[in-house]
Amino acid sequence: MNATLHTTGGRSVLRFERRLAHPVEKVWRAVTDPAEMAHWFPAIVEMDPRPGGRIRYTYPAGEAAPEEGRIIELDPPRVFALTWNGDALRMELTPDGTGTRLVFTHTFTDRPMAGSFATGWETCLGALDKTLAGPVEGSLIAPERYAERHDAYVARFGLGEGTLRADDGTIRFERLLPHPVEQVWPALTRTEKGEPAVGGPPPLPATNAYVPAGDLTAVRDEQLLEYTWLRDGAPAGRVRWELTGGHPAGTRVVLTQTGPADEPATALAAWHTHLEVLADHLRGVTHCPWPKDRTEELAARYAGRAEAR
Structure with missing residues (x-):
């Protein structure tokens, strides 16, 4: 795909x-008839089939509350565009010999969700193909190797990239991990010394050798882990892990390092590698020792971007 x-x-x-x-006519029915959409679309659809008509989405498994959208464009059998969860979906059909060329787009504002959306729609459009081959019963949406495919899209789309704020040197990463927070938090905080506590050392999985760690300054179970980082043995800023769970797509992680780093490209590369190592660990892939070559590769890339600016 x-x-x-x-x-x-x-x-x-x-x-x-x-x-x-x-043929186009068959594909059109599959992408606009609610009975056909039930086999491949990620919600049950009820709609008033006209431009501006309302759409109601329900989720039988209870993964989300019912939602409403609208039909943006309806041009049979060529274009079907609609809103869904505040985003815009567009399906454009073009005859291609005896078959059909489908262009499907999803327009949204939450960029860190792109890996989840891509994995989901790849699965759904595969189910659409099976629906067209029919006959079928029930939904054909059954994601396989979801986390692996999601993380591959993160790499492909550059969703693992960090940013450096010019005014104060803050480093920031925002990434979705396709695992529940009940799995992510222990992976980040596991230690033989018990639960992390303010004033104590941060758990090793939340630190790396490129950013010397001080003491924990804040801990909220499954939500927040914050500690000082050191320069010449004195606090120079803070490292903050913020986790937001409770979403079907997984756990959103926002990682920041405040206080200007001596070598920002190296710090960016270290945290970029750190998040990749964490994502791999959650999928059962362990890196030991630390992938130093990867960090050096990323440091050169981040330094090149800074020079280009």
Whole structure:
């Protein structure tokens, strides 16, 4: 599946293009008939089939509350565009010999979700293909190797990149990990010395050798871990891990390092590698020793970007 991600008007646009071996009229029914959509779309759809018509989305498994959207464009059998969860979906069909060329786009503002969206729509569009081959019963959406595919999209789309704020040197990463917070928190805080506590040392999995760690300054179970980092043995700033769970897609992690680093490219590379190591660990892949070559590669990349600016 040839997924791409770009930015238009400040919003992210995820795009899939696929040739389906079925005529346009058949594909049109599959993407606009609620009974057909039930086999491949991630919600049960009820709609008023006209431009501006309301759409109601429900989730039988209870993974989300019912939602409403609207039909943005309805041009049979060419374009079907709608809003879903505040985002815009567009399906454009073009005859391609005896088959159909489908261009599917999802426009959204929450860029860290791009890996989750891409993995989900890849699964859904695969189910659409099976629906067209029919007959089928029930939903065909059954993601396989979800975390592995999600993390591959994170790498492909550059979603693991960190930022450096020019005014105060703050380093920041925001990344979705496709695992519940009940798994992410222990992976970040595991230690033989018991639960992390303010005034004590931070758990080893939350630190790395490139940013010397001081004492813990804040801990909230499954939500927050913060500690000082040191320069010449004295506090120079803080490292803060913030976790937000409770979402079907996984756990959102926001990692910041405040206080200007002596070598910001190296610090960026270290935390970038750290998040990759954490993501791999959650998928059962262990890195021992630390992937030093990867950190050096990333440090050169971040330094090159700084020079280019």
